[in-house]
Amino acid sequence: MYTKLSIPERLKDLRVVDKHLTLEQLAEQTGLSKSALGKYEGDDYKDISPFAIATLAEFYGVSTDYLMGLSENKTIPNSDLQSLHLSDEMIELLRSGRINNRLLCELATHEGFPRLMTDITVIVDRIAGMRVSQMNLELEAARQSVMESYAPGDDDLYMRTLEVAQIDGEDYFNHIVHKDIDKIVKDIQTAHTNDATTADERQETVAEVRQKFEKLVQTGTSGEEAFIQVFCDQMEIPYEKLTSAEFTAFLGILRKSKKAKRTKSMRGKGSPIPPNRNGRQKR
Known part of the structure; x- marks a missing residue:
């Protein structure tokens, strides 16, 4: 699980989890454009205007510090440490970064924690x-x-x-x-089942991976290219987005392996067909 949410993750978490809104609905209720809101929550996030920060913080009922990742407290800007009865050791531990404070908060706020x-x-x-x-x-x-x-x-x-x-x-x-x-x-x-950092419980077996590899070879794909495709699939790398340079580099690394075997394709060619500029092999 995430130890600290990024700004895009916080914005999406507030919209989806807390408010159960689509981008279109959020745009209608805040007056901000859908495209801008989408950029704020996107992987290519770069900046957010002060007006948008103030608008979204007020709409979600959270502090601007929380929205910008400066605090983990949504509504309480400061806490009286004396009233919390925390020891110096506990405060130091929370500040040290040695433990996952976000997970600790989830443990402590779970309904079963008092029991x-x-x-x-x-x-x-x-x-x-x-x-x-x-x-x-x-x-x-x-x-x-x-x-x-x-x-x-x-x-x-x-x-x-x-x-x-x-x-x-x-x-x-x-x-x-x-x-x-x-x-x-x-x-x-x-x-946290759907978190990006959570491992998928359903893992392919060796037999399934081998079957996928052999199926590619049977369709005319060279052994080396089939290996790269299967590897990309296992590592969740979009194979179709590999550039020619990336594919060539990948191929060069693969050929350095003593265990790599050059499997002939169905067309009888022992080496892979040169990839085009999009990273796919020409047929």
Whole structure:
């Protein structure tokens, strides 16, 4: 997930996630042009006018500092550190960049976080743990008393019940906290499924990649070009946008590999057909 949203990402996040608007609807409601709004959210973003900053900040109900990436707080420009009861160590950690502050905020604001903190507090205070220990002592005392009086066998149902009813306090409380955290992490993971930095769960198998390669070769594509096409597909590189120079450079690197095999095409040519200026091979 992103550790910090860029200005285009913040603008798109506010429009799509917070307001559920299209660019056309946003343009109608703010008076800004659709083309300008599209540029502000685009990959080729360069600048945004002061008027647009003020207009969008007011429309979205956020601070201009947040809109411009100067703050992570949407509506609160400053926080009284004393009222937050943060230690010097915590403040230093948040400033250090060593952790993902954005993810930490998502963890802390998740609906299940208060329960997690409550459960951890229970464990830290050890009150519940003492009660579990006391219960275990009482069960064991009863078991020992019955054993001394009646000497039942190891497989006696009553004796075994008194034994297995005793709880390993550490394992029990670890399970509770683990369950709390699992729910929070799963929800956050789901929320970031469509992030550009999130890996696609569906990965092609070796057999599928090989089948794709062989299919290209069968259509008359040289082995080297087929390899480049499949590689581009795996790395999400638009093959059709490769320039002739880029294709040639790619080919030169590939030919340096000792493992690269020059597979003959269906036309019987051992080397690839020279690419045209658009990076595709001529037929």
